[in-house]
Every structure is written in structure tokens, then in C-alpha cells.
Amino acid sequence: MTTNLSRRRFIQQMMIGGLTTPVLLNMLSSNLLAQTGESKQTIIWVLGQSSGIHRSGIWSYPGFHTFMEKHFTLIESDSPNIQDITIESNESGGGHILILDGYFSQDLDDPGNMLLKDLIVVSRAAILMGNEASYSHSAPDGFLDLEKELLYLVETPYFKLPGNPVPIRHLVGALNHLKLYGPPELDEYRRPTMFYSQVICERCQYRGDFEQGNFVRYHGQKEGCLYLLGCKGPVTKNSCALEKWNGTSSWCVSVGSPCTGCSEPDYPNNSGLGLFGQLNADNAPINSFFVRNASTIAQGAFGVTLAGVAIHAFSGRRSRSLSKDSVFGFEEETDE
Ligand code: SF4
Ligand code: SF4
Structure with missing residues (x-):
């Protein structure tokens, strides 16, 4: 049974998608039920300035709300109301799990901020x-750098689940890892390697x-690699291709939208390339x-295409029909 997995095996299964x-x-x-006599684990989910995009995606997963209510004491709070939170001292697992979601005000007179550190x-x-x-x-002016101003000052282990939005598998996988083995192994940005080690x-x-140079040339063209449309897949570490969007059958690339690098620290600037600027060996960081x-x-591939156009132009022996690709200058001409 999966609950008896070693840590190594758990991580292997996470990385190949065996654990959906x-x-x-x-x-x-x-695991939670097996621990007899244990009170519910408390999760405190504090929302700062946030669109709610991460929470809404996760909470819309079928059955998730019921699951959380059954196994966790969930305290949700906007940051100004943190002072209303009371912590049970006899929790299982050595204290609550804290989720920080959004930007948090830098105003040190804000009572919410004082309590955030506590x-x-x-x-x-x-x-x-x-x-x-x-x-x-x-963060914009006026908001905390959570690491520099709070987390570096304390010993509490912490890690990041970036992405826009965060997939539910990352949260549930991380909670499992915390419960079974403690904090996960992290990369240089403090992201769990089980989700963020492969581009x-x-x-x-x-x-x-x-690998075969089969690239699409314009948005909406099917099928092929989206590299020429500015796909940041070559430099973006995330596991989107594994379980798709929250376990559905679709994700960015499969619907023809280049990866925009949403889980990387420099998103959406992407070293000046923006969402759709094309990577190359010079500008990739x-x-x-x-x-x-x-x-x-x-x-x-581009050179071959141009060479083909030149040969046809000089031969002049056949009439040509231009596809809609031609407005972009990438068409492979078809003979009539
Ligand atoms: S992630 Fe983007 S660049 Fe990489 S193979 Fe897929 S479509 Fe091509
Ligand atoms: S494919 Fe890229 S842009 Fe899309 S969710 Fe994954 S990391 Fe973000």
C-alpha cells in the first residue's frame, strides 16, 4: 500500500506521475486515520493581497473541500484578521502547517504583521x-519580502510552491511528504525537487x-513544438506535463499556448523576453x-524553408498557392 512507501520510492513515484x-x-x-488518538492537523491558510487564483483552483477540485474538513482544522484568514486566530497547543505533528498566499503589507504597525511572525x-x-x-x-513597494524580513529570521522550515496557479497535486503531495517524512528536499529557490527538478x-x-525540428510557426497551427512562439519550456522547471491541469486532460502546451515560465522567479519578465519572446542560447539565463x-x-529548419522558397522562386516552372502562413514568411509552398 502506498502508505508504506519509503521516502525514496515516494519521490520516484511523484516524479513519474504514479502518485496522482x-x-x-x-x-x-x-495516514491521518491510522494515527489513533490524534486530533486533526491544523492548517492555517493566511491570504494576503491575492487574486485568490491559487486557492480557487485547488478548492474547486471535486471532493477537496470535504476531504479537508474531515482531516484538518482549517483556519482561513485575511492578513488583517490574523489576531483572531487562536492556536491549539496540543496539536498532532508538532504544530500547525502555515500557508502564506499573496503579498503581505510591510506596515510594521499593522497588528496582523506582528502576529504573522509569531x-x-x-x-x-x-x-x-x-x-x-x-x-x-x-513584491511591489509597501509589501514584505517574506524571506528577508521574516523567514530568514526564524528556524521554521519553509518551502515554495510557485506557479500561476499552483496545482493541487503540489499541495497534496507536499502535505503527504510533510506528514510522512518531514520537509521535502529543495532546489536553489526552495522549491521541492519532486515537482521542480525537470524542465x-x-x-x-x-x-x-x-528534437526533429518540427516547430509550429503561428498560434493555432497544429501540431508541433512551440519553441519558435516563445515557449519557455526549455528553462522552466515544473511538472505540468505529468498530471496536466489539476488532473484533467489539458495543460498550456497541449492547447497550443507556449509555456510562459509561470513557476520561475523572473516570471513574467523572463529576462526581458516577456511571455512570448523567443529563447536562444544568448538570452537564456x-x-x-x-x-x-x-x-x-x-x-x-528556418534555413531549409528559405532555401526551398528560393528554389521555387527561381525555377518559375510551377504556379504556387500561398497558405495563410505566408504572411509570416514561414510558409512551405505547395504546388498546384
Ligand atoms: S515545452 Fe515547449 S519548447 Fe519544449 S518541447 Fe514542449 S512545446 Fe517544445
Ligand atoms: S506549462 Fe508553463 S506556463 Fe503553463 S502552468 Fe506549466 S509552468 Fe506555468
């Missing part, structure tokens, strides 16, 4: 949910197209196999 959200929910449920100190672990909390070093391309359905090779392959 329903499996992870069952697993968490079994909450962090007595937490078993803190989870920074979504990009606002995870990458708050780039999107590695598990993308268009990886084969990428990291040494990526996929960027190095995509640049070469794409240049090759």
Missing part, C-alpha cells in the same frame, strides 16, 4: 503558496517534435540542453 492527486488524497487520508515561529512548517508569496523579493520539455508531448539544441535546430 486522487492517490495522494487517499494516501494522506489513510505564527511562523510556532509552525511545524510554512508553505509559500503561489508566486506572490514565493517570490516576494520582487517542461523533458516530459512534453512535443519533445519528439522539438541558464545552460539548458534544450535551448542550445533548439536554437541550432530552429535555425536549421
